[in-house]
Amino acid sequence: MDDAVQELLAWKGLAAGAWLVGLVLLERLLPKAEPPAGDGRFGHRRLLRNGALWLANTILSPLAVVPVSLWAAAHGLGWRPDWWSGWAGLAVDLVLLDGLIYWWHRANHEIPFLWRFHEIHHLDRFLDATSAVRFHFGEVLLSAAARAAVIILLDVPIGSVLAFETLVLVATIFHHSNLRLPDGLERALARVVVTPSIHWVHHHRVRRDTDSNYATILSLWDRLFASRSATRRWTTMPIGVEGEEERPLATLFARPFRRRR
Numbered sequence: 389m390d391d392a393v394q395e396l397l398a399w400k401g402l403a404a405g406a407w408l409v410g411l412v413l414l415e416r417l418l419p420k421a422e423p424p425a426g427d428g429r430f431g432h433r434r435l436l437r438n439g440a441l442w443l444a445n446t447i448l449s450p451l452a453v454v455p456v457s458l459w460a461a462a463h464g465l466g467w468r469p470d471w472w473s474g475w476a477g478l479a480v481d482l483v484l485l486d487g488l489i490y491w492w493h494r495a496n497h498e499i500p501f502l503w504r505f506h507e508i509h510h511l512d513r514f515l516d517a518t519s520a521v522r523f524h525f526g527e528v529l530l531s532a533a534a535r536a537a538v539i540i541l542l543d544v545p546i547g548s549v550l551a552f553e554t555l556v557l558v559a560t561i562f563h564h565s566n567l568r569l570p571d572g573l574e575r576a577l578a579r580v581v582v583t584p585s586i587h588w589v590h591h592h593r594v595r596r597d598t599d600s601n602y603a604t605i606l607s608l609w610d611r612l613f614a615s616r617s618a619t620r621r622w623t624t625m626p627i628g629v630e631g632e633e634e635r636p637l638a639t640l641f642a643r644p645f646r647r648r649r
Contacts, residue, residue: 396550397454404557411517411565420568420584421623423514435518437637441508442521444641445528453532457549460536464543481548482555483606485538489556490609492534493602496527504644505530510598511635513628515584515591520557520564526644559605563587582607585621592619593626 423434445453472480496506505527512519539549563582577583582603590601600617603609610616628634635643 393458393546393550396547400550400554400557403554404561407558408517408521408561411561411567415516415566415568418568419566421514421566421625423516423566434512434514434634437634437640438512438518438522440637441523441525441640442518444525445521445523448525448528453528456532456536457539458546460539461544461546461549464540464545466543468543478548478551481542481544482552484542485544485548485552486603486605487609488538489604490602490613492531493604494615497599497602502527502530504648507629507632508640508643510591510629511632511640512591513634514566515564515588515627516566517561517564519591520560524640524644555605578607580607581605586610588621588625588627589617589619591627592617593628593630594619595630598630 468477471477496502505524508524508527509519509522512522535549538544559582563584564587565584567584569577569584574583574585578586582601582605586601586603586607589597592598597617597619600615600619601610602615
């Protein structure tokens with residue numbers, strides 16, 4: 389790994405970490421919804437579950453996720469034309485990758501094998517900024533493999549990959565947050581990017597809404613591919629998976645591998 393890539397990775401971690409800490413603090417000063425009772429004072433049991441899942445992926449990232457992306461970028465098919473480079477090329481990459489991650493997210497809901505892992509993210513019974521880093525390590529590895537295939541086929545440079553991953557983290561932390569925004573500002577933002585009002589509906593404890601609102605950064609994808617829910621968020625909207633309950637931490641790690649009836 390060369391120095392430039394190491395520096396980009398360091399900046400990515402710093403930016404995402406600062407953004408997460410900032411929103412965790414802000415959403416507690418300006419909450420939109422009140423967390424449900426019964427999960428310990430200040431919801432500490434829920435935060436411990438989310439934190440443990442995040443920690444597992446943090447350990448996994450330098451061991452598997454980053455090396456896979458670096459390897460894929462070094463083995464691109466090498467077909468890119470000259471115009472697809474520089475700042476214009478970066479912009480094209482970011483929009484293209486955002487469109488592709490829409491379809492990957494949708495696949496995680498529509499393909500039962502992938503849903504086994506993605507369900508762990510949705511079993512959270514409340515949303516805040518920490519929900520954005522609550523993913524099963526199996527989903528992280530599967531996502532890394534799918535991303536590697538895209539990097540190779542589209543010959544995506546590692547700079548574009550890291551820029552996109554940083555934007556994804558920033559967007560995901562934002563739209564999972566419980567931050568109370570002025571209604572006018574959120575409506576304006578929602579025309580362009582995914583906001584909490586859009587993504588909380590995706591976590592509504594009704595499968596019809598869970599299987600909608602798949603976009604990550606730009607909100608246009610759900611309108612373009614007819615997957616935008618007509619449901620509007622309300623402050624007491626029940627969050628989770630229809631017909632399922634939250635599980636203890638050990639069960640969350642093991643659940644995707646257990647036989648289902």
